[in-house]
Amino acid sequence: MGKKKRGHPDVEELLSRPWCYYCERDFEDLKLLISHQKAKHFKCDRCGKRLNTAGGLSVHMNQVHKENLTTVENALPNRQGLDIEIFGMEGVPEDIIQQHNQRIIQNFYTAQAERQAATGNPPRGLSGGQGPAKKLKYETPEELKKRLADHRAKVAAQKAAGVSGVPVAAAPADGQSPAQGASPFPPPQPGYPYPVPGAVPPYPAAQTYPPTTAAFPPGAAPPAGATAPFPLPARPPSGPAAAAGAPPYFYNGGAGGAPPPGYPGGGAPSTVDELVANAARQGAGGDDIDQMIRLAEAGIKPGAGRNAADEAGAGEKRKKGSRMVYGDTEVSPEEKMAMLPRYRWVEGAAA
Amino acid sequence: MAPAAQFEAAQPPKDAISSLVFSPFASRRMLVSSWDKNVYLYEVADGAEEANLVGTFTHRAPVMDVCFGADDNEAFLAGMDHQVNRLNLTTGEQTVMSTHGAPVRCVVYSSEHSLLISASWDSTLHVHSTRNPSQKPLSIPLPGKPHALAASPTKLVVAMTARLVHIYDLPTLTSTLSSPNPQQPPQPWQQRESSLKFLTRAVACMPNDAGYSTSSIEGRVAVEWFEDSAESQARKYAFKCHRQAAPEEEGGGDVVYPVNALAFHPVYGTFASGGGDGTVALWDAEAKRRMRQYQKFPESVAALAFSSDGRFLAIGVSPGFETGMEDYSGEGRTKVFVRELGETEAKGKGAK
Structure with missing residues (x-):
């Protein structure tokens, strides 16, 4: 595009x-x-x-x-x-x-x-x-470490929950490497939706990404900076017109790769908090801790993505068997109502 | 053309509506039976856009169905208490016509044959001749629980569980009743399997005695003809309706509502369907087209009726009973709307 x-x-x-x-x-x-x-x-x-x-x-x-x-x-x-x-x-x-x-x-x-x-x-x-910027917020190393710790906890939790099937553990292990200076090219950010299917590579597994910035050749990455969330990220796409009318809102329903987790259109319901957190994480570009965090995320993502895809598949199935508001094929609603104490007739009670 | 008017009846029933009928006579009287044990008599005012409550008649149990009798002052009601009662609308006096072994689901009166027919969950039909009120009712065993009942000028359609549909010939019933010693219950004139795969919800007969339509809990309506020729049977069809696309977040697909009510227009032969989605649609059975769909009502449509001149369409709405409901109450959410139809609003275009 x-x-x-x-x-x-x-x-x-x-x-x-x-x-x-x-x-x-x-x-x-x-x-x-x-x-x-x-x-x-x-x-x-x-x-x-x-x-x-x-x-x-x-x-x-x-x-x-x-x-x-x-x-x-x-x-x-x-x-x-x-x-x-x-x-x-x-x-x-x-x-x-x-x-x-x-x-x-x-x-x-x-x-x-x-x-x-x-x-x-x-x-x-x-x-x-x-x-x-009136208040520039810099993260102190302590804050970064805390964030890392939080993230590890999250990864562990996710792993425990069976969400991730790939060796995410590798990423935290690399996490000890100190920050090195900002990378001029923010790497591709898998969580953020792109209208170009090719731009969202299906992350095969974490270990294919060596923990260096070299894994992300600038040419393959979407142009720098294009990745920050648009100021209105929280509005979910609604309907096909949204997809057609507004490419920046990306809505390909899982075609060309897993729908990005955390995105409201995806299978997993995401809270605003998560969105904000994702946005913050995505916004973080440059040093190695973030890099490492992203790697860990990349490690998780295929798993999470698959889940989302599975869920989407289930949705497709449900589509065929649509939901009936009343599904009993033998007993009528009136019969069920007649059994409620409110309406039940007991011979002799009022006779 | 002036937009058609719609108004709400004052003093609606206090609980869910089980049935709603217009007088088959020239008047604009309308009976509503309710789960609150009452039968309400409304009258649509002449000229004014309002429907007023004329009388309330209390039964000892929830009333499952109601119909007009031989004139504007006679009604019959089907009770949860297994009884079929005659109700004098002038005096409020009730007399027991017959007693079933289970709650009575439906009651219809055929003025052409002076027959009162009631269907109960004890899987029987009771047939009375109102010309001879002292006579014991004729009891006809059914192969399943009846859920809907409708009469055309000469036929009676009974829809039961297991998708059974029996059609009785009314003159045959009359002659069986009048024979001195009805030994054998009459056989149905036709036995059919419903064209719909799910539980039948409502039945309505065409005013021209040609056929009937049925609806099911699975958002579908079928139209069939009585005539048992291959040609006529080939004409029958069914279609989906009363569905809503589910939001994408919930997995998409359709939310399928039961079609609770059907009513044929007495003049044009078109029909209306009312569903759990709270909408009412007008269909042209001949042209197989939807003519109108009215804007959503606040609750599920429980019952529908056209006035005898076809000028009014009454719509009874109550909360719908859905799968998994542990408790139910139609209190405060039950309403009766009356829509005054425009000249040609319900007129079909004829087969295309």
Whole structure:
């Protein structure tokens, strides 16, 4: 996908992205936004016709289906109203725009601060002008060690739980090597979704990665910096339109490799905390402890990935045998209700 | 065209609805039977968009089914207490018509033949002639527990467990009853296996006496014809409905709801289905098309009925009983909606 791959878009770039009033998602360009709105918010649930606006859908429902549209589908709870006519970015109230921009800015600086805290790098030249990091968080060696210890515990727990079938133990063993200086190329970060299937290599086993940065030739890695989480990582993709309309949100459902663990679309449900933790870990680029942590992760990932894939497979199976709300093929719901004390009739009790 | 109006009946039943019927006569009276042991009589107001409660009749046990009798003031009810009662809607007086050996699931009245038929979980049908109320009811053993019962002008369709469907000929039942000594219970006119693979939930007969439709717990509706010719039988079909795509996070696929209610439009012969998903759809049986699907109701659709002139569609909603429920109560979540249909809203386009 010949997209520009500059790592962290600067705040202006983010602010200039068109976004959807109904669900606050942002898009590469206006065309995508409009097609998103037609598919997600202005689509008739009776006949599938896509209208251009909520008003149009309302008229359609009224005339074709003799029904009244009351809410916009898939909208955030406070944005379901039909009173505002939205088309693309047109019609969005000024105060909502302000609110959105503020959110974007805040997310941007939060993410930037996190990145800086994690990497210890100064702000990039591009963004340096507008966003001097006010609180640069450096991790002390103690903190790093603690994180390592935590991580080891986690790995051990996972191993104990049988999640990992590969020799993860190798990675912690290498972990004693001291930090060496930042690598100029952050290695590929398996947890982070890429739209390019080839960019997510299926990690065969931990030991194929020698604990040196050389294992990650810069050319094979996605361009540096492109890997940091976009400031809105927590929104799960919803539906095929999401996949088609917004490549940055990666949604290939396990094709071309295991779905990245920790990603909400994957099989394993992940908490926000986990996401944040993952993001923090991914954001950490450069020294050997992180490198080692990533290696350990890489060791785990194929196992975890397989699990996720298995779960996805199970999902496929379930798809065929869909879930019945009432499944008893011999006894009717009424008979079951009749047996409840609430309704049961006992001869003689009331006679 | 003015958008069709929909309104809610005041004072809905206090617990789940078991059945809902419109008067087959010119009036706009509507009976609702409920698990709260009451039968409610509503009347859709003339001109005004409201349905008012006219009377409440309390039975000693939950009422499983109700139907109108020979006129607007007579009703019959099927009770959990094994009884079939005649209910005088003017005085509220109840008289026991017959007693089954188990709760009575369904009751229908055929005004053409003055027959009252009740189906009970004791696996029998009781047939009464209301012309001769003193006569003992004719008891017909069934091969399974009945779950749904419907009468057309000349036929009676009984849907039972194990996907059995028996069709009785009403004139035959009448003649059996009137014979001086009914020794042998009449045989069904036809015995069929349901076209649906799962437990039958509802049956409704076409007003033109040509056939019937059945629905199952597995989100499916079948349409069949009475005529036993290969041609007619080849016309039967079934289709999926009342399903919802499950969210991707839950593994995708469909959530399949039971189709709890079926009702044919008395004029156009189209029919409505109501499901556990809380939706009501209108179908054109001839054209095999869905004509309308109404916006979701707050709870599962328990019962449906068209008024005799086809102008109104009454929809009874209560929480659906789902697999694994330990407890159930329809309290506070049971409602009766009445939808005034537009001129051609329920009119089919005919076979294509």
